[in-house]
Amino acid sequence: xxxxxxxxxxxxxxxxxxxxxxxxxxxxxxxxxxxxxxxxxxxxxxxxxxxxxxxxxxxxxxxxxxxxxxxxxxxxxxxxxxxxxxxxxxxxxxxxxxxxxxxxxxxxxxxxxxxxxxxxxxxxxxxxxxxxxxxxxxxxxxxxxxxxxxxxxxxxxxxxxxxxxxxxxxxxxxxxxxxxxxxxxxxxxxxxxxxxxxxxxxxxxxxxxxxxxxxxxxxxxxxxxxxxxxxxxxxxxxxxxxxxxxxxxxxxxxxxxxxxxxxxxxxxxx
Numbered sequence: 396x397x398x399x400x401x402x403x404x405x406x407x408x409x410x411x412x413x414x415x416x417x418x419x420x421x422x423x424x425x426x427x428x429x430x431x432x433x434x435x436x437x438x439x440x441x442x443x444x445x446x447x448x449x450x451x452x453x454x455x456x457x458x459x460x461x462x463x464x465x466x467x468x469x470x471x472x473x474x475x476x477x478x479x480x481x482x483x484x485x486x487x488x489x490x491x492x493x494x495x496x497x498x499x500x501x502x503x504x505x506x507x508x509x510x511x512x513x514x515x516x517x518x519x520x521x522x523x524x525x526x527x528x529x530x531x532x533x534x535x536x537x538x539x540x541x542x543x544x545x546x547x548x549x550x551x552x553x554x555x556x557x558x559x560x561x562x563x564x565x566x567x568x569x570x571x572x573x574x575x576x577x578x579x580x581x582x583x584x585x586x587x588x589x590x591x592x593x594x595x596x597x598x599x600x601x602x603x604x605x606x607x608x609x610x611x612x613x614x615x616x617x618x619x620x621x622x623x624x625x626x627x628x629x630x631x632x633x634x635x636x637x638x639x640x641x642x643x644x645x646x647x648x649x650x651x652x653x654x655x656x657x658x659x660x661x662x663x664x665x
Contacts, residue, residue: 409486410451411493413521423456426494427468431611433479433491434469445516447497452490459494461502476609480652492609499611500534508532535612540584541572543658544597546622546639555662556622557646558593558629558637568636568646570655572615585618593637594628597621603661606654617654619662 426449427434439446439460449457462468476495480488500523507514507525514523514532522531544556557568573588575581585600597620608615627637640646642663649655 408453408484409489412448412450414519415448415456416451419451419456420454423458424452425458425460426491427460427462427473428495428498429462429467429469429473430464431495431499432473432475433495434473435491436468440468445501447494447501449490449494449497452486457490457494459497461498477652489607492607496534496609496612500532504532537613538575538581539572539608539613539615540575540581540588540618541570541615541655541658542585542589542597542600542618542620543570543655543662544589544595544620544622545662549665552641553662554639554641555659556593556595556627556637557640557648557659559635561631561633561635563635566647567649568638568640569649569653570658572655574613581616581618585620589620590625592630592634595625596623598623603658604654608654615654617658619658 422437425436425439425446427436427440439458440462446458446460449459451457467473474482476488476492479491483491504514504523506512507528507530509530510525510528512525512527514525516522517524517531520531522533524531545553546556547553556571558571559566559568571589571592573584573592575584576587579587581602582600586597589595589597600618600620603617603619605617606615607613627639629635629637645659645663648659651657
């Protein structure tokens with residue numbers, strides 16, 4: 396199976412950096428993080444933390460600015476990242492998602508987790524350092540696998556396993572997903588999560604692509620896997636329904652913002 400290249404391609408219009416380059420223009424854009432929403436302006440307003448450099452977007456430096464809880468300099472104009480995806484380009488959405496994650500990390504690491512002292516930014520490094528015991532805290536990143544399971548020979552007769560989460564308010568079906576456990580490989584997480592959520596045994600997990608997922612700080616790692624054996628038995632705490640679907644009978648699936656949509660669309664094109 397060929398490597399999946401379309402889930403989240405490299406975007407040359409967004410350069411992820413820790414510090415601004417020496418030749419960066421003086422004009423900049425500021426992503427104000429209002430709770431978990433974003434409002435972008437040409438000047439920083441009401442910052443409750445030191446601004447964090449996001450990167451270069453279309454040649455301009457972007458900064459993340461935390462807004463104090465209960466304040467809203469946007470007067471209601473801030474939008475969540477789901478809504479912003481439909482209003483911005485892909486590279487602007489990636490930068491905004493990074494901004495939200497950086498601010499949330501800064502908000503939750505103001506004090507040392509070991510000795511309780513106030514932390515301070517480490518110059519030249521994306522880290523908060525305790526001046527007392529020296530403990531460093533880097534931005535959190537939670538790896539999660541997401542997989543499309545298929546059964547049958549490739550072609551029109553092949554079916555894909557799709558499931559609906561118990562907390563979803565719409566009758567949408569998607570790929571199975573779950574967080575990677577400590578000491579576990581990505582491939583092992585695919586096999587374990589599928590068995591835990593729907594009772595099926597799968598084999599040959601194949602990496603297809605990845606996507607930063609700032610809800611709140613995940614990295615979605617996409618796979619395909621082959622059905623091996625078992626009958627669908629849903630975990631009632633997580634899965635409301637799961638079923639095999641033919642290509643001409645696909646239900647409602649996630650929007651284009653999700654790597655799940657791209658995994659499904661790739662299978663449909665085969």
